[in-house]
Amino acid sequence: MSSTAPPLKVLIAGGGIGGLAAALALSQASSAAHGPALHLQVWEHKLAWSEQGAGIQLGPNAVRHLQAWGLGNALEQVAFLPQHLVVCNAHARKGQVGVLGRLRLGQRMQDCYGAPYFTLARADLHQLLLSAVKALPVELQLARRVVSLKVEPQVEVKWEDLKPVSGSEALNTQIFDAVVGADGIWSYVREALLHDGPAHATGHCAYRAQLPMQALPAQLRSFDVTVWLGYRFHVVHYPVKGGTVLNVVVIVQGSPCDKEQWLPQITSVQSAGCRASTQLLDVLNAVDDWQSWPLFDRPPLNGPQAMAQGHVALLGDAAHPMRPYLAQGAAMAIEDAQSLAQAWGSRVSSAAPELQIPQAMQAYALNRWRRNAQVQRRAQRNGFVFHLQGPMAWARDRSIQWLGESVLDIPWLYSA
Numbered sequence: 111m112s113s114t115a116p117p118l119k120v121l122i123a124g125g126g127i128g129g130l131a132a133a134l135a136l137s138q139a140s141s142a143a144h145g146p147a148l149h150l151q152v153w154e155h156k157l158a159w160s161e162q163g164a165g166i167q168l169g170p171n172a173v174r175h176l177q178a179w180g181l182g183n184a185l186e187q188v189a190f191l192p193q194h195l196v197v198c199n200a201h202a203r204k205g206q207v208g209v210l211g212r213l214r215l216g217q218r219m220q221d222c223y224g225a226p227y228f229t230l231a232r233a234d235l236h237q238l239l240l241s242a243v244k245a246l247p248v249e250l251q252l253a254r255r256v257v258s259l260k261v262e263p264q265v266e267v268k269w270e271d272l273k274p275v276s277g278s279e280a281l282n283t284q285i286f287d288a289v290v291g292a293d294g295i296w297s298y299v300r301e302a303l304l305h306d307g308p309a310h311a312t313g314h315c316a317y318r319a320q321l322p323m324q325a326l327p328a329q330l331r332s333f334d335v336t337v338w339l340g341y342r343f344h345v346v347h348y349p350v351k352g353g354t355v356l357n358v359v360v361i362v363q364g365s366p367c368d369k370e371q372w373l374p375q376i377t378s379v380q381s382a383g384c385r386a387s388t389q390l391l392d393v394l395n396a397v398d399d400w401q402s403w404p405l406f407d408r409p410p411l412n413g414p415q416a417m418a419q420g421h422v423a424l425l426g427d428a429a430h431p432m433r434p435y436l437a438q439g440a441a442m443a444i445e446d447a448q449s450l451a452q453a454w455g456s457r458v459s460s461a462a463p464e465l466q467i468p469q470a471m472q473a474y475a476l477n478r479w480r481r482n483a484q485v486q487r488r489a490q491r492n493g494f495v496f497h498l499q500g501p502m503a504w505a506r507d508r509s510i511q512w513l514g515e516s517v518l519d520i521p522w523l524y525s526a
């Protein structure tokens with residue numbers, strides 16, 4: 111390809127955390143490798159840039175990539191650096207010590223894994239990525255929904271214009287050299303690639319809320335990541351917005367997504383015969399406004415061929431939606447983005463990009479699918495362990511008490 115060859119057209123479907131991270135990483139890697147010119151586009155079907163949900167924990171495995179992309183300082187401005195992850199028994203009775211174990215975060219994470227463990231508002235992370243992408247030659251399009259695509263040899267994408275003024279219901283068609291499906295758990299790109307139907311309901315439901323720290327009594331102002339383990343539920347809370355806001359997530363198993371049912375279920379005497387700890391109840395009762403969030407997932411992909419085919423690859427929740435019990439879904443999307451960019455930067459040259467793009471996509475999938483599957487499985491297992499009752503819960507609690515940090519830390523996860 112000569113220098114006057116048209117740029118390679120690459121579409122990232124979906125402008126969430128994964129899609130924007132991929133745009134940033136790909137754009138940087140391609141220019142650092144002096145690869146062929148790219149016309150990189152991100153299409154988001156929402157009408158405005160926004161990020162739903164509340165808070166997010168980011169382990170060092172994700173933070174190190176954000177730092178490498180030049181976002182370290184900006185991240186520090188919006189993130190909080192908690193000192194501990196504290197695991198508590200939600201059913202501790204009055205007078206009992208609810209704390210089962212602690213994992214040191216803060217400086218220890220930096221020392222052990224080379225990057226910090228942060229907590230932050232999802233909207234802040236999304237905004238940070240968006241601002242970085244806006245500073246690059248990347249075309250951002252809102253109100254564009256990818257509806258279907260044909261994979262070989264180039265990718266023919268059908269899309270719908272959702273702008274209220276467009277008035278056109280006809281589908282548009284565009285050809286791309288490569289497409290990255292970062293369109294989340296209900297991914298259209300995945301359906302076109304794998305035809306494996308929708309994600310399935312897990313029967314678990316998340317409730318999210320944010321509370322100004324100032325509105326809480328002093329003894330409830332917690333600056334750690336705190337996890338309360340209960341029978342068929344658990345609660346996680348941690349500070350965001352520089353420590354001024356407490357993010358609270360309750361995950362309830364097997365109940366309908368209806369606060370009128372789960373809140374009394376936690377707060378009253380349960381079938382396990384235990385009431386939730388007073389301190390936990392005080393935090394939950396301080397919340398007026400819960401956002402409910404039914405949880406869906408999929409089994410792990412069964413090989414790299416399911417993550418990338420020809421000129422199309424899946425990334426983030428589109429490839430591996432996972433239960434939030436390891437706080438790693440967005441982190442895996444960020445890791446995916448870094449891996450995709452690395453594969454692209456090292457393989458796609460000006461010589462024969464039409465051959466090299468599928469190779470780069472396969473290299474990416476080969477590098478990622480197994481780790482994503484491992485993290486998905488571990489997240490699912492955590493959900494089971496978190497919600498135990500009776501003797502199994504007793505054994506879990508004793509192992510956390512006796513083994514402490516050695517069961518709470520996950521070196522294979524954070525060091526990769």
Ligand SMILES: Cc1cc2nc3c(=O)[nH]c(=O)nc-3n(C[C@H](O)[C@H](O)[C@H](O)COP(=O)(O)OP(=O)(O)OC[C@H]3O[C@@H](n4cnc5c(N)ncnc54)[C@H](O)[C@@H]3O)c2cc1C
Nearest residue numbers: 124126127128155167256293294426427437438439440441
């Ligand atoms: C309760 C809860 C707590 C969590 N906590 C954590 C945590 O602490 N740490 C962590 O790392 N992860 C966490 N996660 C997981 C994390 O939120 C997700 O894994 C992550 O947001 C996935 O990012 P994504 O970009 O792949 O998908 P999404 O965030 O879903 O983004 C997909 C984007 O694509 C757009 N889109 C969809 N369809 C189309 C289409 N056809 N055309 C164009 N655009 C489209 C959507 O509007 C959206 O903007 C949590 C999840 C839940 C539910």
